[in-house]
Amino acid sequence: MRRIKKEAIEKKLKELAKDYRIFAPMNGDVKETGGEFEECFPRLSGKCAFLPPEEEILRYKDGKVEETPEDKPIILFGIRPCDARAISLIELAMRDEKFPDVYFLRKKEKGIIISIACKEPGDTCFCTSFGHGPFSTQGSDALLVEKDDYYLVLGNEKFFKLFGEGEEAREEDKEYFEEAKKRAEEKIEKIPVDNLGEKLLSRIEDPVWEKISRKCLNCGACTFLCPTCYCFDIQDLERSWGVSRRRYWDSCMFSIYTKEASGHNPRPTHRERVRNRIMHKFSYYPYLYGEFGCTGCGRCVVYCPVNFDIREVLKILGGSG
Amino acid sequence: MNPYEMQRARIVRIYRLTDDVKFFQVRPYMGTEVCELNYRPGQFMMISLPGIGEAPFSISSTPSRPGLYEFCIRKVGRLTEKIFELKENAVIWLRGPYGNGFPVEQMEGHDLLIIMGGLGAAPLRSLLLYALDNRELFGKIYLLHGARTPDDMLFREEFLELMHRDDLVCLLTVDRDDTGRWPAYTGVVTELFRYVKGIDPKNTYAAVCGPPVMYKFVVEKLVELQIPKNQILMTLERRMKCGIGKCGHCAIEYIYTCLDGPVFTYWDVLHMKELI
Numbered sequence: 001m002r003r004i005k006k007e008a009i010e011k012k013l014k015e016l017a018k019d020y021r022i023f024a025p026m027n028g029d030v031k032e033t034g035g036e037f038e039e040c041f042p043r044l045s046g047k048c049a050f051l052p053p054e055e056e057i058l059r060y061k062d063g064k065v066e067e068t069p070e071d072k073p074i075i076l077f078g079i080r081p082c083d084a085r086a087i088s089l090i091e092l093a094m095r096d097e098k099f100p101d102v103y104f105l106r107k108k109e110k111g112i113i114i115s116i117a118c119k120e121p122g123d124t125c126f127c128t129s130f131g132h133g134p135f136s137t138q139g140s141d142a143l144l145v146e147k148d149d150y151y152l153v154l155g156n157e158k159f160f161k162l163f164g165e166g167e168e169a170r171e172e173d174k175e176y177f178e179e180a181k182k183r184a185e186e187k188i189e190k191i192p193v194d195n196l197g198e199k200l201l202s203r204i205e206d207p208v209w210e211k212i213s214r215k216c217l218n219c220g221a222c223t224f225l226c227p228t229c230y231c232f233d234i235q236d237l238e239r240s241w242g243v244s245r246r247r248y249w250d251s252c253m254f255s256i257y258t259k260e261a262s263g264h265n266p267r268p269t270h271r272e273r274v275r276n277r278i279m280h281k282f283s284y285y286p287y288l289y290g291e292f293g294c295t296g297c298g299r300c301v302v303y304c305p306v307n308f309d310i311r312e313v314l315k316i317l318g319g320s321g
Numbered sequence: 322m323n324p325y326e327m328q329r330a331r332i333v334r335i336y337r338l339t340d341d342v343k344f345f346q347v348r349p350y351m352g353t354e355v356c357e358l359n360y361r362p363g364q365f366m367m368i369s370l371p372g373i374g375e376a377p378f379s380i381s382s383t384p385s386r387p388g389l390y391e392f393c394i395r396k397v398g399r400l401t402e403k404i405f406e407l408k409e410n411a412v413i414w415l416r417g418p419y420g421n422g423f424p425v426e427q428m429e430g431h432d433l434l435i436i437m438g439g440l441g442a443a444p445l446r447s448l449l450l451y452a453l454d455n456r457e458l459f460g461k462i463y464l465l466h467g468a469r470t471p472d473d474m475l476f477r478e479e480f481l482e483l484m485h486r487d488d489l490v491c492l493l494t495v496d497r498d499d500t501g502r503w504p505a506y507t508g509v510v511t512e513l514f515r516y517v518k519g520i521d522p523k524n525t526y527a528a529v530c531g532p533p534v535m536y537k538f539v540v541e542k543l544v545e546l547q548i549p550k551n552q553i554l555m556t557l558e559r560r561m562k563c564g565i566g567k568c569g570h571c572a573i574e575y576i577y578t579c580l581d582g583p584v585f586t587y588w589d590v591l592h593m594k595e596l597i
Contacts, residue, residue, distance in 0.1 A: 245375075
């Protein structure tokens with residue numbers, strides 16, 4: 001563990017804005033900044049940096065197709081550890097042998113993710129349910145813990161090369177770290193997830209889905225704010241120089257998402273769509289990648305206009321509620 | 322490598338099949354040689370017109386006839402409307418082939434029942450022609466094809482010709498014949514099963530494609546015939562955007578139709594909700 005002056009990191013971040021695109025929480029959302037950041041739990045998650053709401057994936061110009069050139073590498077700074085983890089979960093879906101998604105992966109490979117430990121978790125947080133927590137380092141190149149005018153840092157070479165090594169952490173820093181970690185973790189509600197994927201699968205035809213989904217508006221807010229949701233639509237945008245083919249965030253909550261050209265819709269009602277969202281995160285994702293597709297950040301609970309609470313759903317379906 | 326990058330191709334010929342379906346022969350730009358196109362019956366391609374969009378289309382041709390891709394396209398939306406306006410020699414863009422396609426190697430040595438309704442002819446014509454081009458590799462071949470009227474039947478003339486061949490049984494039917502000159506059957510496609518004789522069910526593969534309502538009735542007949550459930554193959558439609566297992570649209574439970582489909586067995590259908 002190292003300790004680096006806050007000032008030094010803040011100054012360095014602004015300097016790096018010359019060669020990097022800096023994304024950080026600002027005015028309540030993660031967005032591109034000039035190196036400034038705000039200490040908060042942002043509404044829009046860190047995925048904005050690596051899977052932006054709108055992104056060009058191809059150019060058509062003078063009768064030819066071109067790959068979109070690479071932009072400057074990304075520094076994603078000041079997000080919570082759950083958001084850093086979320087990006088590593090998206091990576092599981094984007095990285096495959098046959099069709100690796102070049103636009104996500106090239107940003108991820110050159111990018112740097114720096115999270116700030118979550119000393120004061122909210123009452124909608126349930127990250128510890130998935131074996132990680134407010135001080136988790138998975139997916140982060142560095143985890144910073146605020147202490148007075150210092151950051152205590154658990155980082156890799158990539159981080160220290162850019163931000164400097166500071167000094168060796170003192171014994172009292174390590175104690176502070178452990179204590180803060182313990183205190184934060186204790187505040188977080190743990191939801192039982194043992195064999196959750198199997199339990200959900202066995203209840204796929206359960207009438208309870210009807211009840212669970214009834215109040216959902218299918219507005220898609222949960223999917224856009226979810227740090228691990230990555231579905232996208234593809235649309236062409238005409239420009240003066242040609243055509244820009246772009247991908248845009250999409251949501252499995254919308255009926256048109258699965259509607260086929262013939263008019264047939266294999267997920268015709270709220271019931272199937274809500275079920276699919278839950279099953280994808282807690283049954284299919286673990287089956288495919290060995291990890292739940294949820295970090296327990298709680299955004300879908302906080303921002304749902306009708307108070308759909310995924311924790312309650314997991315308790316009901318997991319047999320503990 | 323950008324997986325979203327498409328290849329330039331040229332429309333060689335266009336035929337009108339019905340009021341709202343056209344048949345396109347398309348040749349990729351690959352110099353002057355006749356190109357071996359490496360695909361399987363049952364696979365699909367993404368076709369795009371820059372500025373309009375991109376969508377998946379079944380390949381209707383067979384790799385046993387090199388040089389061209391053939392597509393059977395119904396005018397249903399913005400992209401297909403624009404494709405319908407194109408003339409021969411126009412440029413279109415392709416990427417693919419994608420999807421699993423039919424397990425043709427496994428199907429060798431078996432009797433084949435190919436059952437199509439409406440636009441289901443688009444992917445199954447590929448399998449049919451492949452089997453006919455490799456006739457010695459397969460046992461008996463039955464084609465069952467249903468349409469609403471003779472005018473609605475895709476590949477009508479091509480399939481009517483097949484009725485004269487003695488190495489397959491070609492059973493064509495229309496719900497109603499308003500021309501008075503229809504030389505084949507009238508009635509729904511399931512009624513054709515009474516003419517299916519002498520197949521060895523355990524040694525038969527059935528391939529079905531048609532509107533969702535058709536599957537239920539056809540599958541009942543196939544199960545009645547005692548064809549094993551994992552030898553009843555269906556090729557399914559699904560909304561798709563990327564074709565490469567990323568965008569999420571075609572996901573069914575833990576699989577992607579664009580990677581693990583669009584050909585599924587009836588066994589899969591029984592074990593997965595929302596497949597049809």
